[in-house]
Amino acid sequence: MAASEIKGGAGPAAQRTYGNWRRPRTAGLGQLGLAPTLLMLGGLCVVVLAMLASIMLAVALAGLLVLVLAPLTVRDRHGRTLLARMSTRLAWRRSVSTGSNLYRSGPLGRTGHGTCTLPGVAASSVLSEAQDSYGRPFALLTYPHSNHHVITLTCDADGAALVDQSQIDVWVAYWGQWLAGLATEPGLVGVSVTVETAPDSGLRLQHEVHSNLASDAPDLARTMLEQVLDEYPAGSAQISTRVALTYSGAARPGHPRRTVDDMAVDLGNRLPGLTSALSMTGAGAARPMTAVELAEAVRVAYDPAVATLVEEARGAGGSGLTWQDAGPQGAEERWDSYRHDSAWSVTWAMSEAPRGEVLSSVLTSMLVPHPDVARKRITLLYRPHDPASAARIVERDRRDARFRATQTAQGRARDDQALQAAEQSAQEEASGAGVVRFALLATATVATADDLPRAMAATDNLSAPARIALRPVTGSQASAFAACLPIGLVLPLHLTVPASIRDNM
Known part of the structure; x- marks a missing residue:
């Protein structure tokens, strides 16, 4: 999805609202995108030419054209075409x-060698460790096939409890500025926040x-602390926030293809500014995760039963877990769920962002712990566009929105609103704002x-108050589960059908 820029509005309590994001749609006739529309027009031309030779041939070609276009x-209700659902079902049966x-x-x-590497799209990943300019x-984390390199940051988020709304607005403004600044990061292809x-x-x-605890502490103080240790952890939750940044080591104009060592030096110099x-x-306070910490986080995600053991080992001096042991020993992907070691998980994807304007607390209901979900991960996926690409995208969206708004004589409210959002996005981009594609994944993990x-x-x-579909x-499910982890997977680059083709369907 293409994220628009933040806009504020003053209500009775002078609360700032945010919105103007929209799903980009290419110009086409009716429910068809650009590629099916061109296919239909080309097919009609072939049918007309076939009528000069044989009426039966023209009828057969017309029927074939209808069969091809009908699934599109x-x-x-999630916007997926019948062709996409059919291809997913066929791919699943083949799997x-x-x-x-x-x-x-x-x-x-x-x-190989009896290791427990990660399954699926992350199987080829290799983990190494380097030092930034602060030591x-x-x-x-490196993906050799795509030449992607990932650094993961762990954050001690402040939270919005007992914080003035003005301070929250400042945080949101700086977050938007941080995302906009990523568009100028050389080689950056994706960001995820988990x-x-x-x-x-x-x-x-x-x-x-x-x-x-002092050795000569009073008995009353010792008793009180023991009660605290027994009662406080019951029902409490541990909340972790991690930011993964994915860079490409591919050759760029004026820069050759970079190796892992080159990327380690380059990213090590950028880390202090990013944190x-x-x-x-x-x-x-944001800091980069070490190799052991990242391996521990992934290992616990695939096998929550070892969470206590990993925490005990960490308190005793370190677990020493390596990337070859971070994956599950067994996993089974099902049509709508995923079984991995000692747990079961289900992953959802956002099919529609909240309509209209929302407050800064729109995701609070999804982020808070829930007693029916043992472990829960909410991951926001961002793909910033560089300034040159952003200008082309917003202008193309504006042209496509105008075309769809003028297809009918009376017009539709949704098309008019999409045109207004596209116009505003183009104006804000021309003023220096950034353009970011974003998506959301949610994973719920339980024991049985x-x-x-x-x-x-x-x-x-939980998704209902957030107005997210x-x-x-x-x-x-296996690929979505891996993408929800803080390991920097950029799923559109791992698709069988290129994203450029899917966007035009």
């Missing part, structure tokens, strides 16, 4: 027949209390299959 005109929906690793698995170690909520084991609190700018957005219905119902209830990622 029927759309469900099941070949057994590629099953994954086995470890000593008895099929991975801080950071994890550098907010994960999980049960708090209380081990960190125990370690903090025991390490600071310091994040502190103004409400993200708190019997808990999945409650988790799915809870997610539907979610749909399960059917047939691609």
Whole structure:
């Protein structure tokens, strides 16, 4: 989706509102996009020419043209065409027949040297560690096939509780400025922000209390602290915020193709500026994750049962977990769910952003913990456009919106509103604003299959106040689960059908 710029409006409480985002649609006739429209016009020309030779041939070609175009005109409530749903179902059946929906690793698995590497689209990833210009170690995740390199930042988000609305507005403004600044980052292809909520084991609190408890403390104080350690972790949640930035090492004009070492030096010099700018957005103190921390986060996501063991090892000096052991030992992808080690998960994708204007707290209901969902991850995916591409995109969107608004004599309210949004986006881009495509993924993880219905119902209830339309990622649960992790996957670059073709359908 193409994200518009922030606009404010003063209400009774002088609260600032945000909106003007829209899903880009190419110019076409009716429900057809640009490519089906061209196909229809070309097919009609062929039918007319065939009538000069044989009426029966022209009728046969016309019937064939209708059969080809019909699946492109029927759309469900999420905007997916019948052709897209049919191709997804066929791809899923082929995956099941070949057994590629099953994954086995470890000593008895099929991975090399008995390792537990990540499955699916992240199987080829390689993790290394380097140091930035401040001397801080950071994890550098590399995807050799696409030559993408990912750095992940962990943030201690401040939260909006007991914070003045004016301060929240400042944070949102700086966040928009930070996103707009990413458009000028050389080689940046994607950004993801992952907010994960999980049960708090209380081990960190125990370690903090025991390490600071005086040997001559009074018995009353000791008793009080023991009660705190027993009662406080019950029902509490641990919230983690991580930002993954994906860079391309491909050759650019004036720059040759870069190796992993070249990217480590380049990104190490940029990290201090990126982390310091994040502190103004409400993200708190941001720092790069080390290789062990990233491996631990991914390992716990695939096997939540080891979360307590990993936290205990971390408190005892470090788990020493490597990337070869970060994946699951077994996983099974189903049509609408994903089983991995000791847990079951379902991942949804946003099919429609909130309509109209919203407040800054629009995602609060989705981010807060829920008792029916053991672990929950909400990931926002961003793809900033450079200034040259942004100018072409907004002008093309404006032309396409004008074409659709003038197709009917009376016009439709949605087309008129889309035209108004496209006009405003073009004006704001001309004033120096950035253009960002964005999407949202939500993953709910539970311990047993019997808990999945409650988790799915809870997610539907949480998305309603946010006014976000979610749909399960059917047939691609494994890839969606991996994309929801803070490992910087850019899914449009891993599609069988290029994104440029899909956007014009």
